[in-house]
Amino acid sequence: MADMQAMNYEYFxxxxxxxxxxxxxxANADIFRALISEQWEYKSEREAIEKGKPRTSNKPIExxxxxxxxxxxxxxxxxxxxxxxxxxKYNNKLNQIxxxxxxxxxxxxxxxxxxxxxxxxxxxxxxxxxxxxxxx
Numbered sequence: 001m002a003d004m005q006a007m008n009y010e011y012f013x014x015x016x017x018x019x020x021x022x023x024x025x026x027a028n029a030d031i032f033r034a035l036i037s038e039q040w041e042y043k044s045e046r047e048a049i050e051k052g053k054p055r056t057s058n059k060p061i062e063x064x065x066x067x068x069x070x071x072x073x074x075x076x077x078x079x080x081x082x083x084x085x086x087x088x089k090y091n092n093k094l095n096q097i098x099x100x101x102x103x104x105x106x107x108x109x110x111x112x113x114x115x116x117x118x119x120x121x122x123x124x125x126x127x128x129x130x131x132x133x134x135x136x
Contacts, residue, residue, distance in 0.1 A: 005118045006032035009075070012125040014135035016082035023136065026078030035071045039114055042068040069112060076109045076117065083124050093131040102127060 006029035
């Protein structure tokens, strides 16, 4: 599941910008995989603290949280840029409902929940696919 989310992220960025993997910063599934890893480390350590169990990391929980948020912000920035670019570049191909949905996608990125970010990516990607765009 996680690898599929990462690949969907990469394909969406590539589809939006019509670039290959190395043609646009952020168009790399490894960025999303790193986010999943950061999330897992932070959440598992936080859970260990809450349950009074031994931790596996020596890093302070605040540092793990900051690292997770930094990686999430990076992914959200790339996704938001791709959506905004798509709204401008493909304006003539998008109908008003699709434009509204893409704008809603941008607003829905105001979260640190990976499942919601993945849903945003899937929704925006499906809109771009519906207008005939394919990743390069």
